[in-house]
Amino acid sequence: MKVKVLFFAGLREALGVAAEAVDVPAGIVQVGALRDWLAARGEPWPALATAKNLRVAVNQHMVGLDAPLNSGDEIAFFPPVTGG
Amino acid sequence: MQDGFSVSVQEADFDAGAEIARLVAGREDIGATASFIGYVRADKVHAAAAEKVVAMTLEHYPGMTEQALTDIVEAAQGRWPLVAVRVIHRVGRLEPGAQIVFVAVAAAHRGEAFAACEFIMDYLKTRAPFWKKEETPAGGHWVEARESDDQATARWAGR
Structure with a gap:
């Protein structure tokens, strides 16, 4: 299954991508x-697992870590x- | 979005007076506007270090940011009878004293204008994907989220 993964702010810098x-x-x-x-x-990459209060969005909507994944x-x- | 309601994410500065004038132009059903402007502050509140902030850079998630702001404005419309709303959030590098964010709400009465303006700011602080990086003479660091902002958003849930 192919997906696109994005990282922002401090996480983007820590991961270098x-x-x-x-x-x-x-x-x-x-x-x-x-x-x-x-x-x-x-x-x-372990920085992704240890990130404090990690937030995630799927298709630009905030979701929980139990959200399902779909191709694309x-x-x-x-x-x-x-x-603000 | 419905006519009279709009959100913008932009590098350019904004003119609050002109924005409010546009919001009320040609309307006779508006009895009140309430507005908020957030600015870059030079002092240091998130860390013990005493260095002054010389600038901050606002990063965002293009696409999601606009959607999140739209969702917040629509949630406010669901709570109060609003006539018009304008939200502007700047991105890029901003120096102390610069305007960062603008929210203006127009309604028939002041109660819903005040309340909706505060509601939109509270949700913007915790739901819209923006991140601030402070630049000091000692280097740059990402601003940490504050628990008080989560509490400010949460208090609307019971209302």
């Missing part, structure tokens, strides 16, 4: 599992927002 096209292995069907799989790829989804990981 803003966007990535990812082919997700079968069996990974939720956002939380995707995060764990990405985080297991060696340095610097845009999944964004980011720290709590600080606008």
Whole structure:
């Protein structure tokens, strides 16, 4: 299953990547599992698992880590927002 | 969005007076506008270090940001009878004293104008995907989210 993964702010800097096209292995069907799989790829990826109060959006809507994944989804990981 | 309701994410500065004038132009059903402007502050509140903030850079999530702001304005419309709303949030590098965010609400009466303006700002602070990076003489760092902002949003849930 192919998805697009985005990272923002401090997380983008820690990981050194803003966007990535990812082919997700079968069996990974939720956002939380995707995060764990990405985080297991060696340095610097564990930062994704240890990020405090990690927020996630699927197709530009905030969701929980139990949200389902579908082919073609845009999944964004980011720290709590600080606008305004 | 419905006529009279709009959101913008932009690098350019804004003229609050002109924005409010546009909101009420040609209308006779508006009895009140309430507005809010947020500014870049030079002092340091998120860390013990005493360095002054020389600038901050606002990052956002293009596409989602506009959608999130639209959702927030529509949630406000669902709570109060509003005539018009304008939200502007700047991105990019801003120096102390610069305007960052503008919210203006027009309604028949002041009660809903005040309440909706505060509601929109409270939700914007915790739901709209913007991130601030402060620049000081010692280097840059990302601003941490404040729990008080989550509490400010949460208090609307019971109302």
